[in-house]
Amino acid sequence: MAVQADQADQADQAPRPQDLRVAIIGAGMGGLATALALAKKGFSNIHLYENAPGLGFVGAGIQLAPNLVRILTRLGCWDAIEQEATEVLETSIRDGATDAELTHVHMPNIRKMYGYPHCTGHRASLAGSIYDACLKEPGITFHFGCTFEEITAYTPRVAFTVTRRASTPNSPATPDTPAEETLHETADVFLAADGVKSKTRTQMMATLGHEASVEDTGQAAYRIMIPREKMQHDPEMLALLDSNQVTRWIGAKRHWIAYPVHNKTIYNMSSTQPDEHFAAAPSATYTTTGSKADMIGVFNDFCPLVHRLMDLVPEGEVCEWKLRMHKPLPTWVHATVALIGDACHPTLPHLNQGAAMAIEDAAVVAEVLSRAPDTDPATLHRCLKIYEFVRKKRTTTLVDLAAFSGRTLHLGDSKAKEERDRLFAASKQSGANVPDKWASPDVQKMIYSHDCMKLTADMFDGLYELL
Numbered sequence: 001m002a003v004q005a006d007q008a009d010q011a012d013q014a015p016r017p018q019d020l021r022v023a024i025i026g027a028g029m030g031g032l033a034t035a036l037a038l039a040k041k042g043f044s045n046i047h048l049y050e051n052a053p054g055l056g057f058v059g060a061g062i063q064l065a066p067n068l069v070r071i072l073t074r075l076g077c078w079d080a081i082e083q084e085a086t087e088v089l090e091t092s093i094r095d096g097a098t099d100a101e102l103t104h105v106h107m108p109n110i111r112k113m114y115g116y117p118h119c120t121g122h123r124a125s126l127a128g129s130i131y132d133a134c135l136k137e138p139g140i141t142f143h144f145g146c147t148f149e150e151i152t153a154y155t156p157r158v159a160f161t162v163t164r165r166a167s168t169p170n171s172p173a174t175p176d177t178p179a180e181e182t183l184h185e186t187a188d189v190f191l192a193a194d195g196v197k198s199k200t201r202t203q204m205m206a207t208l209g210h211e212a213s214v215e216d217t218g219q220a221a222y223r224i225m226i227p228r229e230k231m232q233h234d235p236e237m238l239a240l241l242d243s244n245q246v247t248r249w250i251g252a253k254r255h256w257i258a259y260p261v262h263n264k265t266i267y268n269m270s271s272t273q274p275d276e277h278f279a280a281a282p283s284a285t286y287t288t289t290g291s292k293a294d295m296i297g298v299f300n301d302f303c304p305l306v307h308r309l310m311d312l313v314p315e316g317e318v319c320e321w322k323l324r325m326h327k328p329l330p331t332w333v334h335a336t337v338a339l340i341g342d343a344c345h346p347t348l349p350h351l352n353q354g355a356a357m358a359i360e361d362a363a364v365v366a367e368v369l370s371r372a373p374d375t376d377p378a379t380l381h382r383c384l385k386i387y388e389f390v391r392k393k394r395t396t397t398l399v400d401l402a403a404f405s406g407r408t409l410h411l412g413d414s415k416a417k418e419e420r421d422r423l424f425a426a427s428k429q430s431g432a433n434v435p436d437k438w439a440s441p442d443v444q445k446m447i448y449s450h451d452c453m454k455l456t457a458d459m460f461d462g463l464y465e466l467l
């Protein structure tokens, strides 16, 4: 009896994974969601380091697919986003030059089929809602103005350095505050959601003797947002803004995708085109203010409606992003360090799944770490390998499919384009096999029905024995 009581006492006192010190790098979609998902599992010592002095997001729209909405709902931050989101009920794929419709896909049953809607929203609303939910969690501490520099040891605990700059919202400058200081930090688990330029990825791959070079896609994207006031004089434009439709205009090597956001008060447009402005500085910069004249020139042969929309953007409000990828990595995990989101699987945007994949990663990391039977580093490593196992095949499939879909959308005059347009026309009748994979019901089924949290919970015990 006494032995049993002792054992019970010891079990009560045994360290729990929830007490581990977890460091997260990056307050983008992946990092914020990781912090929140871990806090929801009871983790109480989570430290998030973000380079920027505060939360700041490029004003732009984002598609919120059912697989993402499922997780946001479970994390308790969907309701606020939904209030300003637009439910997508149809999509129209059009020839950029003539505005002729190539296909039209109705999707009124997405909510019924997958249990969650497909919406478009504002990036600031997605990030802001996850951040607000994080602020309600006492276990999460934000360190803004803190740049992760280097991992100095992987074992027995992760040791790393951070440069902290003075004068951030949570540490205002004083006469005694140094402008910059180096912090020496440690963590039991180190989760790097530091984006496509991830320093952690470069360092981890160098430690393991692998190359981790970024791949140039040769593509860039313009992102513009047009307020309702500017569109309301034009019935054709207003119909787009008041619709529940995503519209794509496609041409050789280029396209626009557009949809209403923010309670239909803003029309969000995002393009893809050959990268001509960043090519000279491939690793230095990723976003810049684009020239309106250049943008109009790139889409010179597109139809009058697209030109009328582009004309409405004020000079200085054209944002241009360089689109970046890198070759698949041999691993995402070393010791108790793991990569998350764009740090390990950056993607072209053609399936609209980049943020969704980062947030799915976050949910899976929380599932595996909360199930760790003990807090030994070897156990935590095993759990992180389960995360990698569950996520790698799926994200590789989606990244490849996004690239494939982009190649199909961007075909120039050729036999292949004729065949694509024949398939577009056939899909109008059948509602299936749409060459734009984002809009194809078979691909949507594969992406939207995926419940990564349930899958991880179901597979954890078996994988723990195997890996």
Ligand SMILES: Cc1cc2nc3c(=O)[nH]c(=O)nc-3n(C[C@H](O)[C@H](O)[C@H](O)COP(=O)(O)OP(=O)(O)OC[C@H]3O[C@@H](n4cnc5c(N)ncnc54)[C@H](O)[C@@H]3O)c2cc1C
Residues within 6 Å of the ligand: 025, 026, 027, 028, 029, 030, 031, 049, 050, 051, 052, 061, 062, 063, 064, 146, 147, 148, 149, 193, 194, 195, 196, 198, 199, 221, 270, 321, 323, 340, 341, 342, 343, 347, 349, 352, 353, 354, 355, 356, 357, 358
């Ligand atoms: C044109 C375009 C359209 C897109 N449309 C969609 C869409 O419709 N739907 C969708 O799901 N996805 C979309 N995406 C993809 C999506 O935006 C990204 O995949 C997603 O934001 C990745 O999130 P992340 O957290 O991994 O990285 P990021 O959002 O890049 O966040 C990384 C964070 O880490 C910080 N950081 C970096 N280095 C350090 C350091 N050393 N120390 C401290 N902090 C650091 C950065 O400041 C940043 O805050 C689109 C992308 C593009 C380019």
